[in-house]
Amino acid sequence: VADEAAILERLRSAGGRVTGARRAVVAALLAADDHVTADDLAATVQAADPEIHLSTVYRTLDALERLGVVDHVHLGHGRAVYHLADDPHQHLVCEECGVVIEAPHDLFAEVAERVQATYRFRLRPHHFAVLGRCEDCVRRAAE
Amino acid sequence: VADEAAILERLRSAGGRVTGARRAVVAALLAADDHVTADDLAATVQAADPEIHLSTVYRTLDALERLGVVDHVHLGHGRAVYHLADDPHQHLVCEECGVVIEAPHDLFAEVAERVQATYRFRLRPHHFAVLGRCEDCVRRAAE
DNA sequence: ATCTTTGCAAACTTTTTGCACCAAT
DNA sequence: ATTGGTGCAAAAAGTTTGCAAAGAT
DSSP, X not given: OOOHHHHHXXXXXXXXXXXXXXXXXXXXXXXXXXXXXXXXXXXXXXXXXXXXXXXXXXXXXXXXHHTTSEEEEEOSSXXXXXXXXXXXXXXXXXXXXXXXXXXXXXXXXXXXXXXXXHHOEXXXXXXXXXXXXXXXXXXXXXX | OOOHHHHHHHHHHTTXXXXXXXXXXXXXXXXXXXXXXXXXXXXXXXXXXXXXXXXXXXXXXXXXXHTTSEEEEEOSSSOEEEEETTSOEEEEEETTTOOEEEEEGGGGHHHHHHHHHHHOEEEOTTSBOEEEXXXXXXXXXXX
């Protein structure tokens, strides 16, 4: 799904309209590395067209999310980041410095099974980042 | 630490003052079962004294947290819950219906070790709840 | 022509903060 | 007398929404 034309077509065939704003958001999303906030995307699209409003970015992301094209993950207090849905992965976020480490999506497969068996609860750890401390911050705190 | 007088004494010996508002918040905290929001606590204390302001509840919880008496956990979008620090545990929260399941604090010990070895990242999963779906909601979705 | 999307401003939710007044030690 | 706490109202931060105008099909 990592192709602008295909994504736009998908919007269209779901009864949606393909507008300049949506084109710009999709392009920005494909160009960006992972972990972009709605604000980041707005800044990118506004560099070309300052008329495009932040709320339009949110609404476009919302539409793309309903189509299964993107996912969003909450990294901690407040800020959420968006990424293409075709590459599921985990996010480890340092509570101290905010650095984001990507890990394979099956990192929690083992615990997930255990939790399923014990608590009859299906873990879906990808929608919220897993918090902790990176090595640097652990070391800094130890001094 | 699960004793009102002891907690108040701890506030005092840290140079703090013991006020009516603080007494009320501590009492409400001890009386409540787990998973109370600041709002819940405010409602409880305001039943006795409507003058006590929500911001005072927040500031009191903040003071207690700095003393290590309480912890707060983010259950999902926005809402945080407070509980006494002497009983650390994990929270499994259903994204669908919001139900909260408590699990032992060492539930993630195994993954934590693996993550530490592989990513040099120290997991601290207790400050944010782990999200997923409870059995009922999984079943309901499957229909 | 129709139905969707847009810009804007305003609402929203939860928590924090500046300030002048008040109270515990 | 100090220092710290309080009520209030207002500010945050991030996201959503109501509306009338503009646009895609």
